[in-house]
Amino acid sequence: MTYLRMTGITKYYPGVVANDGVDFEVEEGEIHALVGENGAGKSTLMKILYGMEKADAGQIYLRGELVHIPNPQAAIRLGIDMVHQHFELVPSMTVAENVALGHEPRRGLFVDRAAMIERVRALSEQFGLRVDPAAVVADLSVGEQQRVEILKLLYRDARLLILDEPSAVLTPQEVDDLFAVLRRLVAEGRTAILITHKLREVMAVCDRATVLRRGRVVGTVRVSETQPETIARMMVGRELEVVRRTTAQPPGEPVLVVHNLHVRDDRDLPAVRGVSFTVHAGEIVGLAGVEGNGQRELVDALVGLRAVESGEVVLAHQPVTEAGNRRRRALGMAIIPEDRTRQGLSAPSTLTENLVATRYHRPPFSRGGVLALRPMRLFAQQAIRQFDIRVRGPNVRVRTLSGGNAQKVVVARELAETPRVLIAAQPTRGLDVGATQFVHEELLRLRQVGTGILLISADLDELLALADRLLVIFEGQLVGEMTPETATRERLGLLMAGRGVAAELERVAQG
């Protein structure tokens, strides 16, 4: 039976049609994948369903009945609930407070804390979503935050669950756990819509998939009767090949040497604890790890945005442990930061301004301290062409770009001049298959011409396909090193989860 039917949904943003007459149907009790390129309009369609955006045209039917969803309250009342692409949690509040937010059990004017904690604990146990109701959200790992988001939906007794790219930041094991929970919820008679860029996930858990491209529906397919390549072709409109490191090439001279580095995090706790490694020219070193195990602090220290406690960083034979970001860039370092909205881009600034942000202070963009606008514009136009950034022009504000296009702006800026060392942190997070392929090709091109690359990623497929060498970080320490030939997803996953030693022992025990 059709649970949800959206017909003729149209949504205009200034200059873009995000949804263009979208017809979308979901059966009761299925897991329905919603896939498509960056900017295809997936989040927009779901935000309309959740009452966060108002459609310019179109109707929504729930179990055949026409419904109006002016705001999230209304959606929640109808049993529609959503886990957002960016988690929506209040960091200083506890797990229970976040789960119950907006729907707290009351005693008069007051929150009935005991009842609240008890209900959250019961739900957490019932669905195997392990998380301490009394813990403060700021202290949680990303995987735990994900569980809190799902608990929220269960607490509000959602019947239709929307998950917008829920797996982007999880370990392989966490993804498996998440999907196990999802299957269970659906078996209980709930319905789910899953937005993802990973075809592996579509094939693994979804019953049907609807593909969007440029705001329109390309088609809906039954997953069991379809090849992943077919879905990929529907998404991007062309054949895609998997990008892989092909030739082994002998590593060149060391370009980035890190020795016994210790770094503290914002709360002054040790985050990086004695990390040493070397990146050679023409080599991609992959750093695998679950988010929050010191990667952010390590990257910040490497690029000169955070003071190190002790240890040494040598860049192109120059000691730079104390050097600022500009000096490191002058020595040939380029950076693709993990959080493009926070560190990589200035959202209210234009494309041009963002593209020259690392070079405006030198010729030809600066002439005696005065900005030269014409060279800047030419540079931007060149970058837009070369990196195929889909925008109306160099003067649009970066805020309005979709995730994929925004990431292309960062990549274009950082790779415009061939760097000696590239620090690439989660460079394809949230990117669609086409854009991911593009970034992968760029990384391999740089490797070919002798750039030393540190690739920090939570995506094992990416690491296995690109890296010459793999390091695994757990709680601020390197807990494993291997080549892609000797690595498997399972082994990496266990090391990332800090169960490396136990797993090795098990292997020994089993002979």
Place this chain on the structure above:
Amino acid sequence: MDLVNLAAATLRISTPLLMVGMAGLLSYQVGLINIALEGMMLGGAFAGVVIGYELGSTWLGVLGAALIGAVLGALFALAVITLRANLIVSGLALNFLAVGGTAYLMDILYDQSGTLAPQGLQKLPTVQLPLIHDIPTVGRILSGHSPLVYVSWVLVPLTAIFLYRTVVGGHIRAVGEHAEAARTAGISVRRMQYLALILGGAMCGLAGAHLSLGDLPLFRERMTNDRGFIALAAVYFAAARPGWTALACLLFGFFEALQFRLQLQKTSIPNEFLQMLPYLMVVLALVVISARKEWRKGW
């Protein structure tokens, strides 16, 4: 120097700061920087005298002050939330409006300028705290103040309980810390912001009433004397935690009381320097606190 007097004066001087501090804290917690505290307080001070005089009741004056404060808070909310005016510019505008508006009304209503001290308007009675009043030193410090002094003491824990224990208080904090998270949980961000600004406005009005009715029953132009900004500094100093905010207000009150006394003692320190002292201490405290926070971050 009479230490008992100094302590009692500290409490009196801190009273409006505590009230306005809690108001500033509410708007901080809902995610809005409220620089209009000053204007709301001034409006309340004026309304207290006018309403108290016209209705012949000081208590009704206090009530009216809170009411006018709340109305000003609602106007401010209308401007910045519904009409999306700039927060800082609207705040400044409201402050100017309060200064000009009170002077103008004083002129057309009572044909007065500078000071308005209507005949027959009583100041608020002093309160003798039972039992405590009879304890020797403590009694002289804690007892015998205007009732609003005690109201300000109750206001601090009340604000804390409201924010951290009630359903609505939790929603206010969620909105201030992560508006999008609150919105996706089905909370109306606007409603919470209106509520915080209106409640804060009422507290500012009360603070104004303390100034104009607590001691001498009169209104003077600009009599709030930048207390709104001092209270705002206290909120930041304390990262909007109620207890610490109150402490910061008391600290400022103490140095203000101290400098008054030093001026009377005719020391060799110039008066201008003494008047600067409380502000200097606030700035110093702020610098020390943020320096400690930034220490580790390096560049």
